[in-house]
Amino acid sequence: MKVRKYCRFLLSALILVLCLSIAAGCSQKTGAGKEPVEKVLSIGYDRDAEILDTIKTAWYSDALIYIHDRLITRDYEFGYKPGLAEKWDVSDDGLTWTFYLRKGVKFHDGTDFTAEDVKWTIDTIKNPDTGSPFRGDLEAIKEVNIIDDYTVEFVLNYPFPNLLYNLSATASGIHPANAYEKYGDDYGKKIVIGTGPFKFQEWIPGDKLVIVKNEEYNWGPEWMSNRGPALIDKIVLKTIPDENSRVMELEVGGIQILRNVPEAHVEKLDNLPDITVYKEEATKLGYLAYATDKEPFSDVRVRRAINHALNREEIIQFVFRGYGEVAYGYLPPALKDEYLQESKDLAYEYNPEKARQLLAEAGYPNGFETTISADNSSKSSKLAEIIQNQLKAVNINARIQLYDSASYTDMLKEGKQELFIREYSWSNADILDWFLLSKQFPYPNHSRWVDDKTDELITFAAQRPTWDERAEAYKEVQRYLIDQAVWAPIYIPKQMIAVRKEVKNFKYHPWMLQYNDGFDLVVE
């Protein structure tokens, strides 16, 4: 008797709890009262932040972009414009850069921004004991000197116009001087201080990161229409690891913006009245690479043949449902200054007949066997599949081998690859240095390309004294690479951003959405 009554009681208790939670949820949604409601923008991410310190982390959470300002910014045309530095001069020999800093800028902890903070940030990054992953990028800087409170001098080891790029990167966010001493071990975990339009509020690892508007902010760069405080009160960066859950959250309004919409969902989302999907050109490039020091890929004819064997339009249709562009060269066209416009004309068109002919010339009239390596994401495995198919048509029989990302890196370092699939995401021509200089052999030069002419061309380009000369010189590099068919470039993916109608004044920025530049939220 008693046991049964107890079971009944338990059951009713459970039902009661269930009802209460639903009721609680319903009341939340119908809204409470007429006081000004906080404007909270929620964005969905598939990954969480690791360390909230731009100096020490190798993976930059988007939040860090809004918490810090940088000396140099990039505007909507991707050009380099003043940021925390109002202007700068470069000496004739290209070795001394003098930055004139903006006055009246304050950090989130109330202290003033001065030259000392710039020096501390750069010195800390360059200090080997800090262990900053960004250290190598600032190799060109010999030393930073404080001329006065608002003037800083960078002395370089060699002319390096690419400093513009590095000083505008997330990694160059300016920190308050001696932050590590002042805030100790908590810095980068529980405390982050910058001068940016948003302040760090809290981080629940694995769950969400919250930043709030900086009311004092009124030093936005000149190219922004809103140089003052943001209109949005709070931004929540939610970690939602499952792709489908992210899309569902967007549909019900749990998040308002979703970057990197999976291709399978784009059409459905676009057709919803509440949601718009912006499709922009990403600064990414996907390619099929060769281990160029191994037969048969050491023969340029074979490399060209494979380029001819690939039907890139078909690949983009199959893997990306058409959301992408063919990559003809080695850089994304979005890099307007550096991209070689003739890439399309110089590239190897789809021509299986020519491919077979070239293979025969190179001594492989009956084709050959090889392996295609890739990581185990669904995108890469689809790419591998269709490439395997297309290569079969020219008698190249490839088996596919997939790896998880850590094992893939390891395998590439050991050099076991033959044909392999990669994608890079980078908005600067120096990505070519990264992958193809002989000193980068065997990793990250996983193409194993050791070539004097390439080294010569790239080193020449990297050391041009001005930005324009540098851009021109990199075009020569691209011309040569296309001719040598070092890679088989395949696609430039589209960056797809889904935005709910509650978000007003959405403006696409090629680097990162500038939420303080007029973005507003209509809260019902």
Next chain:
Amino acid sequence: MLKFIAKRLVLMVPVIILMTIIVFSIFYFAPGDPVSRIAGPNVTPEVYESIRQKYGLDQPFFVQYLRFVKSVLKGDLGISILQDRPVIEMIRERLPVTLQIGLLGFVITFIIAIPAGVAAAVKQNTIIDYLCMSGTLVGTAIPTFWLGMLLLYVFAYKLRWFPISGDGTIRQLFLPGLAIGLTNAAITARMVRSSMLDVLRQDYIRTARSKGLYEKVVIYRHALKNALIPVITIMGLRLGWIIGGSVALEIIFSIPGLGRLMVDSILSRDYPVVQGAMIILTSSIILANILADILYAIVDPRIRYS
């Protein structure tokens, strides 16, 4: 009894040691290393080496292992390579949610399985029995994560009764807890039923009935109590399975739990976190089994551990 508990606790130690050796070895010999992940792209060989030295990754196997054992004994589970934070802190943040979901699952299991199993046993070979048994068949066949996705789709996405991703409230725990509870209830209900059938055949049940006791008293006070004994033992063993199932659910429901932390850390080769989490998990499972054995002894006066 106390001696029994003490003995079991002592036996816990070699199991944990063996487990840590296994986990350690797996990471030592597996391809992929965390250093390249945190050192970033532009790292020179010297910097790479200095980071390896900082985490003692350049030492031979046994040196690294002994260092690890020493720090664990001091209560320090190490520092996460990826987040540069104490592992204990990270686990402490994530453990409660996973435990809450597991507990909710357990509660739901019992609420459903016991009445269902009893009804099926008492009304054996009637429509109730067949309904219950088909239900459990479905429940056993359905993977927990699939049920989770289904619940998410229907109750969170379509009906909006629950949040799709974690919103920090209790409501986010209900659907994953239900997913675990339902699939686990299927297996438990079968156990309850077969155990009850066994018990109901016993002589002492016939005696109770012939004494004139109400049928309800016979079933619940006499039969059920004895039938639950094997069920309790099984539940203790199921704990590990429940925690395993929670990993997929934590990903689907975007819950910052221990399961997800483990998977993420394995994929990024952050082995201090994995080691720390494994130690906590293994200890919990062993403790849960000890608890089950103690309950067993309490419920069944015939069992005495001397």
